[in-house]
Amino acid sequence: MNVIEINNLTKIYNESEVKVKAVDNVSLQFEQGEFAAIVGPSGSGKTTLLNMIGGLDKSTEGDIVVDGVKIGELKSSKLIDFRLRNIGFVFQAYNLIPVLTAKENVEFIMELQGKSRVERDERSIALLSAVGLGERVNARPAKLSGGQQQRVAVARALASKPKFVLADEPTANLDSKSTETLLDIMEQLNKEENITFIFSTHDQRVVNKARRVITVEDGHVVSDERRA
């Protein structure tokens, strides 16, 4: 069953009278439980594609259907709520709230969803334990390493029980060991809980782990390789 359907998606930026096609007529489908990487050189359009899938950017043409909902047709407030309930985000620069502890950062998104204190408490500890930070739940981001912060970000992305997680260059700021740990955790969550992960990356380590690799060049999908 398709979680995401992308149909003839095009994004054109109008910058100083020059029209730039960042994404050009892309059509893709993602099924539940995929572990996919969108790869390509800088400026190829992979982040723009990811932003449009996440409802952060509007397409110029085409549409994205998530779980039967055309997200391009949602009003701003509905789109924010849709993101809250359906999509998990992991950013390159972690983007944790510095004044909150690891546990509070994970809990925060659940509070936005209106989850009870007990549920928030249990799930945040469970997720932080799953990403190997069960002992650091009360640490603030400044007291965590880059790899640990990104693991908190993964836990936060999963806290809302999303239909899929979008990770934009999640390993770009991490060393090899942290990258390996993070990818192992995400792969394990993907296999055990059947969570869909879509990465935009040009990190070969991520590409090696991915079971589907979509290559984008100049806004076009040039290859879509599925691995066993």
Place this chain on the structure above:
Amino acid sequence: MIWNISWKNVWRNKSRSLIVICAVTLGTVSGVFVAGLMKGWVDQRIHAAIYTEASHIKIQNPEYLNNEELKHTIPNYEEIENYLNNSDEVKDWTKHAKIVAMASTSRGNTALTLKGIDPVEEKSISDIYDFIIEDAGDYFESGFKNPIVISEKTADQLRLINYIISQELIDSLKQLGADEKLMASLSTIQDQRFITEKKFKAELESMLKPKQIKDYGAYIMKLAKNYKIRSKVRFTFTDIHGDMVQKSFRVCGIYKTYNTMFDQMNAFVKIDDINAIAGLQESDYHEITTILNNDSDESVKSFRDNLNKKFPQANIMTWKELAPDAGMMSDFMTIYYYIIMGVIFFALAFGIINTMLMAVLERIKELGMLMAIGMNKKRVFNMIMLETIFLTLVGSIAGMVIGGALIGIFGHFGLNFSTVQEGFEAFGWSAMVYPTIETSFFLGVTLMVIIVAIISSIIPARKALQLNPVEAIRT
């Protein structure tokens, strides 16, 4: 959680937040203290207006207001007396006979109103007896005939105050540690009588050094002042038949209130001492003053209205009508307090907006992330608004605590504006102020702070709401 984030965000940049908090604290302290000071003044003025000058309700003959002739006495006095005696609303009341007279001594003269009173009854209505100056006689307690209580101002106009350097004064200066030269200089004018303050001052200035005057001048002036109690003052006035009559009274006490105008106009005698010579009969009185059990505005007005219905031929006025300055202050002072606080908070709002704008601009990436993961605009606005409220509330609570403490301290010990005493007293204001404040004022200020914070948060919050999450995360 939003409350938690907002509170923690306040302390992200401690030094910047503390600067704003200090500014809000100082502003609140100033506002609260000024409001307390004004309330202290106003309360004293209102107390004086009621308990020294007017009472809650005054009943007069309407004609007397236009023409202060003795014949314009209160109509139906017995009925009014009976009504007041049987009213549960009345705490105490008394009656006065009033005669406009010319007072004279061998050295001076002045015009004033002689108020014929019953000293015992009067004590339950008016606190004039509390204003008798120390060492300046008493309030009708001396046994001599035809006693009169006059003000210090009147005593000065009648030249009943003089200045003498006595041996006692020199001895007390010695005990204070004054130098021998000062006492030697003062000895040269010992026991010499100066009939005006001006002449005595001039003499001191000619013989003493500026430093000696600065250190001991006020003390010497105070101790050298000598009130001529038991002096005879002759009064000339027109009796009820229109004939000129004269009567002498002996000064038994000298008072001084905070209201120079009142002091200048009023002298008190026993009612029995003037009724006969003025040709007034028993039950001929010019005013009745009453103190009510309930001093609320509504109660006073309602009692006045009842009296008006029952005695339409009499003129009945509340203290607010008799002392409109105090009445106006009583009515509008609360608004003034809030205007003062409003002006202060208006000025502070610019600082608060600036700080919050900086706080938003340096967190663009974080705000973008929050919006991306699903924090809606309402929550973003609430978070920034709460942050602004916390920032402002911390400062204002600190300001209210410090301001309240200052009011408590100065309310106990008083604040003396003696350097401008004459100016204050010309308008009926006391130079010694005891600041005071009502608890409800603090609640009002807290509410104002919250409103100011909400208004101040609009610009920074709008800035945050205009962010595009994608662009914000990229910064």
